[in-house]
Amino acid sequence: xxxxxxxxxxxxxxxxxxxxxxxxxxxxxxxxxxxxxxxxxxxxxxxxxxxxxxxxxxxxxxxxxxxxxxxxxxxxxxxxxxxxxxxxxxxxxxxxxxxxxxxxxxxxxxxxxxxxxxxxxxxxxxxxxxxxxxxxxxxxxxxxxxxxxxxxxxxxxxxxxxxxxxxxxxxxxxxxxxxxxxxxxxxxxxxxxxxxxxxxxxxxxxxxxxxxxxxxxxxxxxxxxxxxxxxxxxxxxxxxxxxxxxxxxxxxxxxxxxxxxxxxxxxxxxxxxxxxxxxxxxxxxxxxxxxxxxxxxxxxxxxxxxxxxxxxxxxxxxxxxxxxxxxxxxxxxxxxxxxxxxxxxxxxxxxxxxxxxxxxxxxxxxxxxxxxxxxxxxxxxxxxxxxxxxxxxxxxxxxxxxxxxxxxxxxxxxxxxxxxxxxxxxxxxxxxxxxxxxxxxxxxxxxxxxxxxxxxxxxxxxxxxxxxxxxxxxxxxxxxxxxxxxxxxxxxxxxxxxxxxxxxxxxxxxxxxxxxxxxxxxxxxxxxxxxxxxxxxxxxxxxxxxxxxxxxxxxxxxxxxxxxxxxxxxxxxxxxxxxxxxxxxxxxxxxxxxxxxxxxxxxxxxxxxxxxxxxxxxxxxxxxxxxxxxxxxxxxxxxxxxxxxxxxxxxxxxxxxxxxxxxxxxxxxxxxxxxxxxxxxxxxxxxxxxxxxxxxxxxxxxxxxxxxxxxxxxxxxxxxxxxxxxxxxxxxxxxxxxxxxxxxxxxxxxxxxxxxxxxxxxxxxxxxxxxxxxxxxxxxxxxxxxxxxxxxx
Numbered sequence: 001x002x003x004x005x006x007x008x009x010x011x012x013x014x015x016x017x018x019x020x021x022x023x024x025x026x027x028x029x030x031x032x033x034x035x036x037x038x039x040x041x042x043x044x045x046x047x048x049x050x051x052x053x054x055x056x057x058x059x060x061x062x063x064x065x066x067x068x069x070x071x072x073x074x075x076x077x078x079x080x081x082x083x084x085x086x087x088x089x090x091x092x093x094x095x096x097x098x099x100x101x102x103x104x105x106x107x108x109x110x111x112x113x114x115x116x117x118x119x120x121x122x123x124x125x126x127x128x129x130x131x132x133x134x135x136x137x138x139x140x141x142x143x144x145x146x147x148x149x150x151x152x153x154x155x156x157x158x159x160x161x162x163x164x165x166x167x168x169x170x171x172x173x174x175x176x177x178x179x180x181x182x183x184x185x186x187x188x189x190x191x192x193x194x195x196x197x198x199x200x201x202x203x204x205x206x207x208x209x210x211x212x213x214x215x216x217x218x219x220x221x222x223x224x225x226x227x228x229x230x231x232x233x234x235x236x237x238x239x240x241x242x243x244x245x246x247x248x249x250x251x252x253x254x255x256x257x258x259x260x261x262x263x264x265x266x267x268x269x270x271x272x273x274x275x276x277x278x279x280x281x282x283x284x285x286x287x288x289x290x291x292x293x294x295x296x297x298x299x300x301x302x303x304x305x306x307x308x309x310x311x312x313x314x315x316x317x318x319x320x321x322x323x324x325x326x327x328x329x330x331x332x333x334x335x336x337x338x339x340x341x342x343x344x345x346x347x348x349x350x351x352x353x354x355x356x357x358x359x360x361x362x363x364x365x366x367x368x369x370x371x372x373x374x375x376x377x378x379x380x381x382x383x384x385x386x387x388x389x390x391x392x393x394x395x396x397x398x399x400x401x402x403x404x405x406x407x408x409x410x411x412x413x414x415x416x417x418x419x420x421x422x423x424x425x426x427x428x429x430x431x432x433x434x435x436x437x438x439x440x441x442x443x444x445x446x447x448x449x450x451x452x453x454x455x456x457x458x459x460x461x462x463x464x465x466x467x468x469x470x471x472x473x474x475x476x477x478x479x480x481x482x483x484x485x486x487x488x489x490x491x492x493x494x495x496x497x498x499x500x501x502x503x504x505x506x507x508x509x510x511x512x513x514x515x516x517x518x519x520x521x522x523x524x525x526x527x528x529x530x531x532x533x534x535x536x537x538x539x540x541x542x543x544x545x546x547x548x549x550x551x552x553x554x555x556x557x558x559x560x561x562x563x564x565x566x567x568x569x570x571x572x573x574x575x576x577x578x579x580x581x582x583x584x585x586x587x588x589x590x591x592x593x594x595x596x597x598x599x600x601x602x603x604x605x606x607x608x609x610x611x612x613x614x615x616x617x618x619x620x621x622x623x624x625x626x627x628x629x630x631x632x633x634x635x636x637x638x639x640x641x642x643x644x645x646x647x648x649x650x651x652x653x654x655x656x657x658x659x660x661x662x663x664x665x666x667x668x669x670x671x672x673x674x675x676x677x678x679x680x681x682x683x684x685x686x687x688x689x690x691x692x693x694x695x696x697x698x699x700x701x702x703x704x705x706x707x708x709x710x711x712x713x714x715x716x717x718x719x720x721x722x723x724x725x726x727x728x729x730x731x732x733x734x735x736x737x738x739x740x741x742x743x744x745x746x747x748x749x750x751x752x753x754x755x756x757x758x759x760x761x762x763x764x765x766x767x768x769x770x771x772x773x774x775x776x777x778x779x780x781x782x783x784x785x786x787x788x789x790x791x792x793x
């Protein structure tokens with residue numbers, strides 16, 4: 001064996017530590033620990049890399065693709081277009097109108113980038129510097145203080161991801177942001193962002209936001225308005241300029257500061273906008289037709305489904321004429337208020353306890369100071385909707401109160417502070433008070449539909465301090481006396497109350513069968529039940545024209561045939577019970593009279609005798625041929641309208657008479673077009689000659705006497721000054737009042753009654769409660785049109 005030494009030192013094992021745990025002299029301890037740490041770290045890095053790559057592959061499969069902006073198919077509002085071409089409504093889950101990038105002004109793009117993501121055009125979808133900065137600040141503060149999401153990430157979150165706060169979601173967000181940046185241009189991503197995000201008040205996208213806040217299209221906004229919109233996505237409800245003008249102004253200034261720093265605007269432009277107060281136009285009034293649109297939507301949902309109606313971007317062309325619809329809503333509301341006032345005053349909504357008026361004013365003033373609307377509007381407190389048991393608690397009263405803009409023809413619940421014989425004083429805000437003259441409350445007798453009660457002799461018999469009373473603003477003029485303050489210079493109000501009695505109205509264009517107006521109640525915000533299409537009520541004597549049509553068709557009767565108007569006991573063949581029909585004027589009978597007079601004066605005895613002679617099947621057939629298919633009871637009381645029918649159904653039945661026997665379905669929806677321009681539905685008028693033309697013509701001619709005859713039940717409606725025909729309807733105990741009538745061009749009908757079928761009062765006949773509604777609408781509908789002669793078949 002050679003004595004030569006090897007080229008390298010032989011391996012020597014590391015000595016074991018001594019009993020105290022110390023290593024013997026040799027390699028330093030820290031080096032050994034470092035080696036072990038590096039070894040374990042390297043292994044962990046490999047495992048982590050493999051795990052991350054596997055997680056990436058797994059999550060990448062779950063991340064949706066978005067290869068082109070053409071893939072963008074957001075929930076889009078379906079727009080409803082009226083007969084005159086105006087937009088009168090939208091059906092939506094998210095109220096959105098998509099606008100192309102070329103219509104979005106450059107100043108808005110600059111404002112949004114400055115507010116949300118100044119490096120948008122430089123980063124690859126995620127801003128690493130911002131992420132690290134936000135993480136450090138959030139860690140040090142113990143809560144989330146800085147946002148680090150880029151516009152690309154916000155698009156991803158809005159489109160594809162849930163709101164869960166888990167690491168998987170964040171990783172998906174980063175992956176999809178990178179994918180989106182690879183597949184789309186920066187302008188495409190910005191286009192998606194500006195059309196997708198929420199701007200508050202159910203407005204999604206810049207176009208709907210611009211229309212709501214500024215009453216103009218997005219391409220028409222200026223620098224200051226662009227800065228307001230750009231600041232909203234941070235917290236749309238908290239900085240809504242219509243509700244929180246001070247917060248909105250601070251946010252606008254922040255956006256303007258960033259635009260200046262980024263070089264998008266000059267110092268002069270910046271300072272000019274900073275100095276301006278935020279002044280917004282009043283919220284445009286809602287177009288007429290809430291009940292009409294509700295029925296249209298109901299029909300569409302039945303055919304296409306709710307998701308398609310509310311999110312597919314349909315264009316729905318309807319038959320409603322906005323002017324005639326508005327006239328119908330006004331006529332019905334005025335008519336119902338007139339009926340309601342004849343029934344008396346139900347008293348204030350609530351009443352404060354003794355000594356609570358000043359405390360209430362103080363609490364309400366404080367709320368108003370916190371939520372004043374600003375702009376060009378007078379802010380007042382409306383106490384509508386406050387539970388009666390909270391009325392005596394000033395704090396509860398303030399919590400339940402709403403801050404609203406004071407506007408003409410709007411109603412408010414105001415606090416009564418004083419009352420004497422001449423007037424009552426009401427409080428709406430610290431600097432907004434009004435006098436309610438006794439002349440506006442002389443109708444306010446104690447509520448009693450069934451019988452008369454004494455009229456009040458002074459305002460203090462109607463109202464007292466502490467009352468929460470409903471008032472209507474009759475006239476209003478304002479002036480601005482400061483940059484953020486507007487006050488009324490003229491304010492006239494009247495005592496008001498929302499009617500309990502309800503009603504419905506339908507108007508149909510005679511030539512096209514299109515429903516030009518439909519109202520289902522006093523106020524759709526108070527009750528969504530559509531009485532024009534969903535209710536079934538007894539038509540009373542409004543059913544009689546179909547009995548007379550059956551008599552004329554039988555060949556046994558003519559308009560001059562006399563039938564005895566006399567009392568007679570009828571034995572009901574189905575029940576065997578005797579029954580003695582009565583006229584409206586009890587114990588008044590005219591003897592033998594011609595059919596024309598019998599219908600004009602609505603003689604019950606004659607209608608029953610005709611039905612007995614003809615048989616119930618004849619009435620059912622004649623009504624069905626006109627389009628009235630609701631059940632007719634198996635009883636001769638059917639001659640007095642004891643069955644039930646819908647308002648639209650009855651008016652359409654009269655339209656068949658007015659078109660000389662041509663039956664057709666009423667048209668509400670004229671056409672439906674998809675967002676891609678494909679017509680999916682188109683109404684077609686396809687009338688059927690279901691009644692003999694001569695019978696329908698003679699029946700309509702008899703109905704003219706209802707209006708033209710001085711003794712006719714609707715003679716007061718001859719004030720229209722045009723050829724017209726129609727029929728009143730009043731049911732037993734005055735629970736329903738009807739009038740349906742037509743001119744040579746239009747058919748319309750009104751119904752009035754309580755939802756719970758209570759009595760309206762012995763004076764509320766169809767001619768008295770429903771007739772004036774018809775007359776008011778017909779006057780508005782025919783104003784400025786030529787006087788057309790009565791047509792002949």
